[in-house]
Amino acid sequence: MAILIDQTKRVLVQGITGREGMARAKLMTEYGTQVIAGVTPGRGGEHVEGVPVYDTVLEAWEQVGPINVSVLFIPAPLVRSAALEAIDAGVKLLVIVPDRVPIYDVLSIAARAKTTGARFIGPNTLGVLSPGKAVLGMMGGRAASAKSWFIPGPVGISSRSGGITSSMAYYLAREGIGATTLVHVGGDAVVGLPHPEVMLEFERDPETKAVVMFGEIGTSQEERVADLIEAGAFTKPLIAYIGGKAAKQGTRFSHAGAIVEGGRGTHEGKVERLRAVGATVVDSFMELPQATKDVLAKIS
Amino acid sequence: MARLHEYQGKQQLSQGGIMIPRGAAANTAEAAYAIAAEIGRPVMVKAQVWVTGRAGIGAIRKAATPEEAALAAEALLGQRIKNLTISEVLVEEQIQIAHEFYAGVIVDDRAQAPLVIFSSVGGTGIEEIAVAHPDKVARSHVNIERGLLDYQARDLVRRTGIGGKLQSQLSELLVKLYQVARTCEARSAEINPLVLTTEDKLVAADCRITVDDYAVFRHPELGIEIAREYDRPPTALEKIAYAIEAQDYRGTFYFIQMAEDFAHGEGYIGFHGAGGGGSMMSMDALLRQGFKVATFVDTSGNPPASKVYRAAKIVLAVGPIDGYFGSGSGVASQEQFYSARGLFKAFLEAQLDVPIVVRLGGNGEDRAVEILEGLNGRIPAPVEGYKKDDSPDFCAQRLATLISEKAERREGEKAERQARDEDAGSSPESLYTFASPTGTVTLNHALCATCTSKVCIEACARHILSLNAEGLPVLNITPEEAKKGRCVECLACEVDCLLYGAGGGRVNLPIEGLASLQPQVKSQQVEG
Numbered sequence: 001m002a003i004l005i006d007q008t009k010r011v012l013v014q015g016i017t018g019r020e021g022m023a024r025a026k027l028m029t030e031y032g033t034q035v036i037a038g039v040t041p042g043r044g045g046e047h048v049e050g051v052p053v054y055d056t057v058l059e060a061w062e063q064v065g066p067i068n069v070s071v072l073f074i075p076a077p078l079v080r081s082a083a084l085e086a087i088d089a090g091v092k093l094l095v096i097v098p099d100r101v102p103i104y105d106v107l108s109i110a111a112r113a114k115t116t117g118a119r120f121i122g123p124n125t126l127g128v129l130s131p132g133k134a135v136l137g138m139m140g141g142r143a144a145s146a147k148s149w150f151i152p153g154p155v156g157i158s159s160r161s162g163g164i165t166s167s168m169a170y171y172l173a174r175e176g177i178g179a180t181t182l183v184h185v186g187g188d189a190v191v192g193l194p195h196p197e198v199m200l201e202f203e204r205d206p207e208t209k210a211v212v213m214f215g216e217i218g219t220s221q222e223e224r225v226a227d228l229i230e231a232g233a234f235t236k237p238l239i240a241y242i243g244g245k246a247a248k249q250g251t252r253f254s255h256a257g258a259i260v261e262g263g264r265g266t267h268e269g270k271v272e273r274l275r276a277v278g279a280t281v282v283d284s285f286m287e288l289p290q291a292t293k294d295v296l297a298k299i300s
Numbered sequence: 301m302a303r304l305h306e307y308q309g310k311q312q313l314s315q316g317g318i319m320i321p322r323g324a325a326a327n328t329a330e331a332a333y334a335i336a337a338e339i340g341r342p343v344m345v346k347a348q349v350w351v352t353g354r355a356g357i358g359a360i361r362k363a364a365t366p367e368e369a370a371l372a373a374e375a376l377l378g379q380r381i382k383n384l385t386i387s388e389v390l391v392e393e394q395i396q397i398a399h400e401f402y403a404g405v406i407v408d409d410r411a412q413a414p415l416v417i418f419s420s421v422g423g424t425g426i427e428e429i430a431v432a433h434p435d436k437v438a439r440s441h442v443n444i445e446r447g448l449l450d451y452q453a454r455d456l457v458r459r460t461g462i463g464g465k466l467q468s469q470l471s472e473l474l475v476k477l478y479q480v481a482r483t484c485e486a487r488s489a490e491i492n493p494l495v496l497t498t499e500d501k502l503v504a505a506d507c508r509i510t511v512d513d514y515a516v517f518r519h520p521e522l523g524i525e526i527a528r529e530y531d532r533p534p535t536a537l538e539k540i541a542y543a544i545e546a547q548d549y550r551g552t553f554y555f556i557q558m559a560e561d562f563a564h565g566e567g568y569i570g571f572h573g574a575g576g577g578g579s580m581m582s583m584d585a586l587l588r589q590g591f592k593v594a595t596f597v598d599t600s601g602n603p604p605a606s607k608v609y610r611a612a613k614i615v616l617a618v619g620p621i622d623g624y625f626g627s628g629s630g631v632a633s634q635e636q637f638y639s640a641r642g643l644f645k646a647f648l649e650a651q652l653d654v655p656i657v658v659r660l661g662g663n664g665e666d667r668a669v670e671i672l673e674g675l676n677g678r679i680p681a682p683v684e685g686y687k688k689d690d691s692p693d694f695c696a697q698r699l700a701t702l703i704s705e706k707a708e709r710r711e712g713e714k715a716e717r718q719a720r721d722e723d724a725g726s727s728p729e730s731l732y733t734f735a736s737p738t739g740t741v742t743l744n745h746a747l748c749a750t751c752t753s754k755v756c757i758e759a760c761a762r763h764i765l766s767l768n769a770e771g772l773p774v775l776n777i778t779p780e781e782a783k784k785g786r787c788v789e790c791l792a793c794e795v796d797c798l799l800y801g802a803g804g805g806r807v808n809l810p811i812e813g814l815a816s817l818q819p820q821v822k823s824q825q826v827e828g
Contacts, residue, residue, distance in 0.1 A: 020602075076514065077517070077518070099552065099601065100513075100514045101514060102485060102512055102514045102515035102518075103407055103485070103487065103512045103514065103515065104407075104444065104482065104485050104512065104515065106412070107407065107412060107413060107414065107444045108444055108445070110412035110413070111412075111413070111443060111444045111445050112445070126633060138633055139633060140633055141632070141633035141634060141635070141662070141663040142663055145633075145662075145663050149631060159577065160577060161575055161576055161577020161578060161629065162575060162577075162629070162633070163574065163575030163577060163578040163600070163628050163629020163630070163631065163632055163633075163662075164575070164577040164578055164581070164629050166629060166631040166632070166633060166662075167578065167629040167630045167631035167661075167688070169631075170630075170631040170688060171631075174689070187576055187577075189407070189409050189487075190407065190409045190412055192412075194409075214577060216576070216577060216580070219409050219410075220409070220410055224410070243577050243580045243581050243584075244580045245584055284693070285581050285692070286691045286692075286693065
């Protein structure tokens with residue numbers, strides 16, 4: 001098992017004729033993802049990497065049948081329209097890759113998604129990857145790299161940073177620890193599927209035995225994960241690292257989410273809160289593999 | 301987030317139908333005098349700086365006459381508060397306060413919706429009031445598709461114990477405030493205090509609006525120069541860096557200058573990351589070695605080599621750093637040799653003489669490290685490239701070691717410089733030139749004729765070069781196509797050419813404003 005994506009899901013690529021869309025359609029297909037259609041307005045009738053292109057999501061749905069997931073490679077100003085199109089067509093999971101999507105556009109997408117029961121990952125996400133099964137987005141860059149870097153196993157991975165998602169999975173794999181699914185929740189302040197939602201997904205997945213999380217200063221995602229643990233809603237062992245210790249209050253780094261606002265979202269606050277509910281929080285990123293090994297040894 | 305000054309925010313409120321005190325901004329004492337004279341009543345003179353509690357530090361002054369207003373403006377203008385210099389004051393009529401409220405709209409990441417907050421008590425210390433008297437503060441999320449409805453606003457006010465005509469007045473104001481926030485796409489918009497005057501009018505006595513950086517592009521009317529939040533005005537370098545990012549949407553380039561006016565030997569490192577999380581982690585590793593960070597840079601999201609080059613040039617312009625440290629997540633999805641080429645070109649031109657350590661793990665890392673380490677012997681500095689199996693801490697330690705070794709060596713021998721063999725035997729006729737999206741590519745065909753590898757043909761990312769009848773590299777597309785973006789500025793025709801070919805390729809990538817800013821920086825920049 002895996003969460004969110006595996007080889008049985010039928011995937012649409014919006015913006016498939018663009019520079020990124022084309023490259024990532026290739027990555028996804030070569031890795032094992034069922035990419036069944038692409039959409040670019042005005043480019044219907046073409047093919048990209050053997051995948052048929054349609055003018056609208058509805059047309060794609062009519063022609064190729066039900067679509068489980070849509071991955072968006074669309075310039076940020078056009079994301080809102082494309083996402084609403086996919087949601088209205090009935091797609092239940094969106095992966096919004098681009099960054100710099102205006103925040104009120106994200107709120108609009110969130111509101112529409114709520115009314116139809118759809119969910120979205122991102123914006124500003126590298127995507128989701130279930131080792132040995134399928135990938136959504138651009139994680140791994142090349143299929144050959146993704147295949148050699150990530151291995152299947154018992155650990156769920158959730159990260160606020162795209163690059164760190166890959167590096168966590170790679171450094172764990174180097175120690176022989178594989179993953180069920182890697183999720184980059186997205187780097188922005190408002191994301192569709194924040195850490196707590198991902199934890200609930202991993203809770204439901206029987207093959208996930210423990211979760212490794214990369215948190216960051218800013219937002220309340222990590223504190224809400226602690227709330228879930230406290231409430232008994234998330235019961236699997238959690239191993240976490242929180243980045244941004246050096247960030248001064250009020251100094252903002254490239255992730256829009258990494259903003260220290262008031263008392264909420266500080267490095268110390270997150271670490272203390274997670275430790276208080278029994279999570280393993282390491283002080284150095286490179287301690288994650290060993291800490292994960294120790295946790296897995298204890299539960300097996 | 302891009303912050304608006306009080307007077308700019310008030311203009312937005314006024315356009316949204318919310319009453320503000322009569323007034324205008326002034327940047328000279330004379331202008332302040334004129335505004336006060338026009339108002340014809342006692343005024344407030346308020347420093348336009350992004351700090352809280354201005355009244356308590358004398359940054360808000362009362363003036364009964366235009367003369368007093370001019371004196372107050374003169375005293376305030378040019379003064380420094382924290383990191384900010386006062387360059388404008390708002391001169392506005394004094395209002396007669398009967399009561400103060402608080403009203404705000406903020407984007408709530410947890411609910412993924414705007415949140416409207418109203419407090420029946422406003423003024424300074426609103427945060428403490430909210431904690432001490434929760435019954436006085438009401439909050440309500442807004443359905444973004446419907447907006448804040450009139451009845452929701454009324455109920456919000458009612459929950460703080462306010463009824464009657466005032467309830468209607470306040471709820472109307474909240475609806476308008478939400479609309480202002482929505483219209484200018486504010487991450488937050490606050491009126492504090494919101495004043496009920498002795499004439500029963502609701503007036504916004506102060507205003508703070510921060511606009512979503514990502515939405516600034518569709519709000520030219522707000523006149524935001526740099527869509528980023530700093531706790532001080534942007535430095536000259538930050539402005540140059542932002543202009544690069546604003547003009548080139550391929551990948552991300554984020555730059556913060558963390559230090560100014562430092563000296564060689566003080567332990568300041570030029571830090572150049574890739575990806576937010578990996579960058580912060582790598583910066584932590586640098587700090588653990590006892591270094592100080594002169595710059596925070598992030599080039600990620602698959603930027604072209606030209607953008608990484610410009611980022612590195614800007615880092616080098618920050619001052620006399622003791623070393624250059626590049627490190628991101630370590631397992632990058634993007635092809636790392638593009639970044640390596642950008643760094644190579646920047647370091648070569650600067651003939652950098654302080655140690656360089658760059659962690660280039662990820663796709664194409666072998667090629668990336670080979671390119672970067674090709675600098676050894678071409679510049680005075682030692683250069684080390686690392687891959688995904690090398691940790692940030694290890695790389696930071698390597699930098700520390702190289703820096704201490706260099707300090708020992710400095711006394712005796714002087715590092716030998718190997719200057720570039722500049723365009724040997726070139727004549728204007730032998731130069732083949734075309735424009736790239738942000739620069740100019742020049743191939744010196746006199747050197748190309750001596751080249752046996754013709755590496756540029758194969759290494760060019762988009763394969764836009766072919767050999768002509770004489771066996772010299774030329775475009776196989778039109779120059780217009782190259783300029784429009786078919787040339788992706790991968791820098792192979794300069795860097796790979798220098799490493800593996802005859803060295804006849806140059807890409808000139810100007811950085812507007814940088815040369816005039818840093819005339820003292822040693823540079824061997826090749827012009828055209």
